[in-house]
Amino acid sequence: MEAKQKKRLSTPKKILVAVLIALVLLIVGFGLFTLIKLYSMGRNSARFVVKPTVDPAAAPTPDPGITLATADPDDLTQDADPSIDPALISADPIYLTNAIDPDVINILVMGEDAAGTSASGRSDVMLIVSYNQRYKTIKAVSVLRDTWLFIPGRNVWNRANAAYRFGGIGLAINTINENFGLDIQFYMKTDFNNLVGIVDTLGGLDVTLTSAEIEYYNENVVRDDPITPGPNGLCHLNGSQVLAHCRNRTIGNGDWSRTERQRAVMGAFLARARQEKDVASLTSLMYRLMDYVETNMSPWMMISMGTNLVFGSGLSTPMKGTIPCEHSWQYAYEGSMAVIHIDLEMNKEWIHKFFYGAF
Secondary structure (H helix, E strand, O other), X not given: OOOOOOOOOOHHHHHHHHHHHHHHHHHHHHHHHHHHHHHHOOOXXXXXXXXXXXXXXXXXXXXXXXXXXXXXXXXXXXXXOOOOOHHHOOOOOEEOOOOOOOOEEEEEEEEEOOOOOOOOOOEEEEEEEEEEOOOOEEEEEEEOOOEEEEEOOOOEEEEOOHHHHHHHHHHHHHHHHHHHOOOOOEEEEEXXXXXXXXXXXXXXEEEEOOHHHHHHHHHHOOOOOOXXXXXXXXXXXXXXXXXXXXXXXXXXXXXXXHHHHHHHHHHHHHHHHOOOOOHHHXXXXXXXXXXHOEEOOOHHHHXXXXXXXXXXXXXXXXXXXXXXXXXXXEEEEEOOEEEEEEOHHHHHHHHHHHHHOOO
């Protein structure tokens, strides 16, 4: 019986198979490299620990009392650092907290005004982004930096942005969770230098500006790179121009107007991401931005959430708000430092309804 001859591929078929194998290896290799890069975003991320069951310094003490202002302070356009005892500065972990609603994912977006990972930096952006997977809503709440809060683990009251200076991103999250009964476990952090790189990598952002804002930026901030007004105030801004907009508390009502601008920029980021055509292009965009951001979110979580936010059907326009909420606050003084004294219970009730309600 004659031995069967093995079939051999012709030369063109061999070339085709080799090309296909090379493409598969290239795609797999790029995918692995992208995942490694995504994991690198958490290279300096805060660790998690079980919340101490007995820690007198972690439990809120009564507000020692501050002097309520009889008129609006005259330094609303100034950034003043709160007094910090260097002995109280450390890099705090994030307290593990059970989800209030498994369909709601809350993320703290932090903007630091200087590069580096020091726990003593200033946090000029504190934005809680809440994504409800059930109702397809995304909500953003700014925590005004001057809000007077209890700092857990330090047994002191101070401005909200002092938490980051005391204990980094971990203490910033713990402070918001403890004061408002929230369940934040994830964060994304960048600094203002990296914000410029992020926006420029995206090719700019489309943001609506008032004529007063455009005039102020062109005359005082971006004189060598003026903003060109567009129809109805819609302007295409580069990184330096977006940074100027996010930091502006001169035009309007101090930090209230500045945080409103920051939320508008967040909406512009989402609008820009929705210009991507498919998951592959969105992943490529995330890959280009990963060197500018620190986060403790896993690559799978970022890709999944990014895909849902950008391509999910029925996703609403972001709803926005602030802490403190309306009719819950009053300007006050701690020594010569202007702060915002709030009704904690009223704000806690409001943010729970806002994040976990169906509206």
